[in-house]
Amino acid sequence: MKVSLFITCLGDVFYPDVGKDVVEILERYGCEIDFPEKQTCCGQPAYNSGYHTDTKKAAKHMIQTFDHAEYVVAPSGSCAAMLKEYPHLFKEEPEWKERAEALADKTYELTQFLYRVLGVKDTGAFLPKKATYHTSCHMTRLLGEKEAPYKLLENVEGLELKELPNKQDCCGFGGTFAVKMTPISEQMVDEKVEHVEETEAEVLIGADSGCLMNIGGRIDRKDRPVEVMHIAQVLNSKKT
Amino acid sequence: MPMKIGDRSFDKRVEKGLSDTHMRETVRGAQGRLHTNKAKAEEELGNWEDWRTLSEEIRAHTLENLDYYLEQLSENVVKNGGHVYFAETPEEANAYVEEIAAKKEAKKIIKSKSMVTEEISMNEALEKQGCEVIESDLGEYILQIDDHDPPSHIVAPALHKNKEQIRETFERLKGYDKSADPSELTQFAREQLREEFLEADIGITGVNFAVAESGSISLVTNEGNARLATTIPKTQISVMGMERIVPTWEELDVMVNMLCRSAVGQKLTSYITGLTGPREEGDLDGPEEFHLVIVDNGRSNILGTAFQSALHCIRCAACINVCPVYRHVGGHSYGSIYPGPIGAVLSPLLEGYEDHKELPYASSLCAACTDACPVKIPLHEHLIEHRKIIAEEEKKTSLGETYAMKGFGIAASSPGLFNMATKTAPLMFSPFSKEGTINKGPGPLGGWTDVRSFPAPEKERFRDWFKNRKKEDS
Amino acid sequence: MAQGTVQNKDSFLNNIAEKLGRERRTTGVERPDYQKQPQWEVMADYSTDQLVEVLKKQCVEIHTDVKETSVEDLPKVLDEAIKEYGAEKASIWDDPRFSSFGLSSFAARPDVSVWGDAPEEKDIRISEQADVGITFADYTLAESGTVVLMNGGGKGQSVSLLPTYYIALIPLSTIVPRMSQVTRKIHEDAEAGERVPSCINFISGPSNSADIELNLVVGVHGPVRACYILIDDR
Numbered sequence: 001m002k003v004s005l006f007i008t009c010l011g012d013v014f015y016p017d018v019g020k021d022v023v024e025i026l027e028r029y030g031c032e033i034d035f036p037e038k039q040t041c042c043g044q045p046a047y048n049s050g051y052h053t054d055t056k057k058a059a060k061h062m063i064q065t066f067d068h069a070e071y072v073v074a075p076s077g078s079c080a081a082m083l084k085e086y087p088h089l090f091k092e093e094p095e096w097k098e099r100a101e102a103l104a105d106k107t108y109e110l111t112q113f114l115y116r117v118l119g120v121k122d123t124g125a126f127l128p129k130k131a132t133y134h135t136s137c138h139m140t141r142l143l144g145e146k147e148a149p150y151k152l153l154e155n156v157e158g159l160e161l162k163e164l165p166n167k168q169d170c171c172g173f174g175g176t177f178a179v180k181m182t183p184i185s186e187q188m189v190d191e192k193v194e195h196v197e198e199t200e201a202e203v204l205i206g207a208d209s210g211c212l213m214n215i216g217g218r219i220d221r222k223d224r225p226v227e228v229m230h231i232a233q234v235l236n237s238k239k240t
Numbered sequence: 241m242p243m244k245i246g247d248r249s250f251d252k253r254v255e256k257g258l259s260d261t262h263m264r265e266t267v268r269g270a271q272g273r274l275h276t277n278k279a280k281a282e283e284e285l286g287n288w289e290d291w292r293t294l295s296e297e298i299r300a301h302t303l304e305n306l307d308y309y310l311e312q313l314s315e316n317v318v319k320n321g322g323h324v325y326f327a328e329t330p331e332e333a334n335a336y337v338e339e340i341a342a343k344k345e346a347k348k349i350i351k352s353k354s355m356v357t358e359e360i361s362m363n364e365a366l367e368k369q370g371c372e373v374i375e376s377d378l379g380e381y382i383l384q385i386d387d388h389d390p391p392s393h394i395v396a397p398a399l400h401k402n403k404e405q406i407r408e409t410f411e412r413l414k415g416y417d418k419s420a421d422p423s424e425l426t427q428f429a430r431e432q433l434r435e436e437f438l439e440a441d442i443g444i445t446g447v448n449f450a451v452a453e454s455g456s457i458s459l460v461t462n463e464g465n466a467r468l469a470t471t472i473p474k475t476q477i478s479v480m481g482m483e484r485i486v487p488t489w490e491e492l493d494v495m496v497n498m499l500c501r502s503a504v505g506q507k508l509t510s511y512i513t514g515l516t517g518p519r520e521e522g523d524l525d526g527p528e529e530f531h532l533v534i535v536d537n538g539r540s541n542i543l544g545t546a547f548q549s550a551l552h553c554i555r556c557a558a559c560i561n562v563c564p565v566y567r568h569v570g571g572h573s574y575g576s577i578y579p580g581p582i583g584a585v586l587s588p589l590l591e592g593y594e595d596h597k598e599l600p601y602a603s604s605l606c607a608a609c610t611d612a613c614p615v616k617i618p619l620h621e622h623l624i625e626h627r628k629i630i631a632e633e634e635k636k637t638s639l640g641e642t643y644a645m646k647g648f649g650i651a652a653s654s655p656g657l658f659n660m661a662t663k664t665a666p667l668m669f670s671p672f673s674k675e676g677t678i679n680k681g682p683g684p685l686g687g688w689t690d691v692r693s694f695p696a697p698e699k700e701r702f703r704d705w706f707k708n709r710k711k712e713d714s
Numbered sequence: 715m716a717q718g719t720v721q722n723k724d725s726f727l728n729n730i731a732e733k734l735g736r737e738r739r740t741t742g743v744e745r746p747d748y749q750k751q752p753q754w755e756v757m758a759d760y761s762t763d764q765l766v767e768v769l770k771k772q773c774v775e776i777h778t779d780v781k782e783t784s785v786e787d788l789p790k791v792l793d794e795a796i797k798e799y800g801a802e803k804a805s806i807w808d809d810p811r812f813s814s815f816g817l818s819s820f821a822a823r824p825d826v827s828v829w830g831d832a833p834e835e836k837d838i839r840i841s842e843q844a845d846v847g848i849t850f851a852d853y854t855l856a857e858s859g860t861v862v863l864m865n866g867g868g869k870g871q872s873v874s875l876l877p878t879y880y881i882a883l884i885p886l887s888t889i890v891p892r893m894s895q896v897t898r899k900i901h902e903d904a905e906a907g908e909r910v911p912s913c914i915n916f917i918s919g920p921s922n923s924a925d926i927e928l929n930l931v932v933g934v935h936g937p938v939r940a941c942y943i944l945i946d947d948r
Contacts, residue, residue: 012702013662014695019702035706038655046645048605050627054649061653137606170564174604179687183258186691187568217692270928290750301746307727308739318718326726379925396925403926422926426934454904464921464936471871472838487745493897504924507858512916520912522867524830524837543733
């Protein structure tokens with residue numbers, strides 16, 4: 001099975017190690033990884049800020065870039081959800097709308113792809129740690145994926161998963177929200193960090209690098225002893 | 241009080257909200273309780289999504305045929321002996337109500353909770369005419385005696401006050417001498433208000449839903465004050481936003497069910513009252529005269545636009561009760577009597593962007609509101625739509641942001657440029673980074689690094705690694 | 715009956731039609747055949763006994779006392795309920811069911827006021843002074859623990875509202891699963907051209923408020939306690 005990887009901006013520039021784990025996991029299940037080098041950004045920063053004319057430029061480019069793909073997989077619920085948003089952008093351009101719909105239909109977030117398309121339940125990972133999982137908003141609400149990450153994490157050997165209190169609440173990232181409404185965002189991320197600490201977890205796991213950069217950045221600033229891991233890193237952890 | 245409340249700027253209001261620890265504790269506790277109660281009320285039904293689908297369909301159909309159903313409503317009210325006044329503006333609505341008050345030589349007017357009368361400042365208009373207007377909803381009563389403190393929540397208007405503050409208000413202004421126990425506070429309000437009800441000349445209510453087929457209005461309450469206001473005074477005036485209507489009693493069932501479960505997690509509130517015209521011959525209570533005032537006040541401008549579904553709102557506040565931004569900043573930060581996500585959508589539509597331009601940005605777009613809405617209003621999408629208008633049509637965003645986004649559009653559609661930008665990122669950031677972390681970022685990153693560390697870009701991007709790996713393989 | 719009036723209708727409705735981008739609609743609008751109608755699935759096949767169980771359970775949630783009785787024992791059970799509230803003066807509906815359920819002598823007691831019997835329409839004041847208001851239920855909703863009162867004439871709306879306590883007499887024959895069954899009946903009557911009663915109350919327990927910190931407090935402007943007496947009239 002050929003899988004075209006959409007690595008996302010954060011994944012490309014800031015968290016390349018996450019991408020390496022994604023490649024290893026998918027290859028283990030016999031996927032042939034295709035990385036279209038022309039890929040850029042899903043356009044979400046512009047879209048959420050209301051610049052839809054500028055977003056369309058990015059969207060058209062991404063549609064073309066992944067036109068050939070059988071499956072598009074991204075290690076981010078938020079960026080995957082954005083690709084699925086494209087058809088709404090092209091209400092008045094039927095040709096592009098159709099192409100956008102085709103892209104939307106074949107796009108998956110990583111855990112969603114593993115669990116729902118490949119039927120994977122156990123990635124054979126080993127991580128003997130106490131952890132908690134942050135359910136990101138776009139993954140659960142826009143993509144509607146509430147199950148896959150848990151199903152996969154349940155089977156990680158040694159992992160003790162603690163339920164995060166108020167897990168449904170946003171961490172305060174929200175893209176430009178974090179820099180436009182900093183004082184509010186700060187309160188939100190502080191509350192999230194408090195809840196993480198309540199679980200006494202050693203590791204905070206998430207499936208969206210944006211949220212992890214936000215919560216992790218606050219944890220780092222407050223010098224708290226919690227390690228932050230992308231779910232791909234957890235699912236690819238092995239006995240050493 | 242008009243829709244807009246206070247003169248402070250958005251930033252100042254937020255600053256005040258964030259520093260109000262009493263309010264934040266109260267709101268946090270309330271949101272927690274409601275989360276549990278609403279989840280239970282949804283689960284009991286077992287097929288909540290079907291109920292939402294039905295509710296959305298009812299609201300969409302009604303709004304699509306609003307002129308038809310309002311006409312049917314008004315004809316039936318008249319048939320039952322009631323009076324209908326269609327008011328396009330607050331001035332028209334208030335003038336009509338003032339006229340009735342003058343004709344009845346009304347001295348005392350008792351009101352049950354109504355957001356639309358807040359919106360059009362009806363109390364002030366009547367007070368100017370010398371009427372004493374008494375709010376009877378417990379929350380509204382607390383705010384009214386406390387020097388007309390504005391509401392901060394559309395279901396529980398005094399949510400920003402804790403019980404100790406309420407005790408203090410009662411003590412200072414009404415000679416209350418008991419504890420801050422909510423039961424004792426409530427009992428006190430009951431005693432204070434009972435005589436007012438018996439003496440009132442006119443009862444004014446809002447309308448939860450009017451029923452077109454029979455010319456009825458329904459009132460959904462727990463306290464019983466709306467029943468008192470429509471049982472004792474000889475004249476009743478009910479004021480409704482023009483969209484608060486259902487075709488028949490069958491739709492009323494569904495909407496009331498959704499309202500009660502979403503607003504307070506109850507199956508039904510203590511009182512659902514359906515009122516049809518003035519009292520009939522042989523009745524010994526209920527009003528002798530019934531007036532229905534149907535208010536537009538900017539609502540019709542929303543029809544036929546991308547925002548039409550905002551008029552589907554049934555004012556349950558479910559979106560407010562799940563909003564993490566509301567939790568921290570409180571209702572007054574929104575600067576409008578309609579706070580939270582629905583307020584951020586509605587206020588700019590009803591009053592323009594000038595006074596409310598920050599509201600669409602006061603959201604992380606987490607979509608908790610959209611998920612919670614019993615009639616499936618895509619609230620976070622409406623917020624994005626507002627941002628689009630502000631950025632692309634009103635051009636009210638900063639020049640810097642506009643150029644940055646233009647640049648983004650160009651870069652994201654030109655792989656060469658994008659590649660260069662991400663490739664040089666480590667170099668660009670190197671003056672700011674230390675041990676893989678940036679603690680004081682440049683430009684817009686400053687807001688980020690004021691409270692959080694930012695990761696320094698890795699030297700080898702994923703795409704470089706992938707390319708090299710492929711080369712090694714071959 | 716007073717003559718009703720309507721003002722500003724056409725300009726108002728024409729504007730709506732214009733904003734909706736079409737001609738004004740005055741006829742020919744049909745309610746859609748809704749895709750989902752979950753309200754009819756709720757307890758659709760429940761027997762009366764099952765509905766009574768649901769009702770009793772719900773009464774705990776809504777802070778409402780429940781008593782069960784046969785028709786025969788009703789006078790005794792009603793008397794007990796009144797005594798438990800420490801009530802003396804009662805305000806009741808002028809409703810033929812009081813006599814058909816064997817409560818004629820109760821209704822004739824000097825401390826019981828029947829709605830409509832007061833001189834000079836002082837019924838509201840008398841009801842307000844009463845300790846307990848007593849009415850029959852016209853319908854009863856199991857799901858929400860609700861009594862439905864079709865007020866009018868001798869069935870004054872004050873009786874269930876103004877006294878300190880409220881007692882609802884519920885013949886089991888009035889029980890339906892939920893609000894849908896009653897609103898459908900009202901809808902059918904309205905469709906047949908009947909005037910809907912001027913006041914219909916759906917009452918679920920005593921009055922309450924959550925306006926202080928969203929904490930539920932029982933007993934606000936309406937009755938502070940409520941008791942349902944379930945009468946097996948089968």
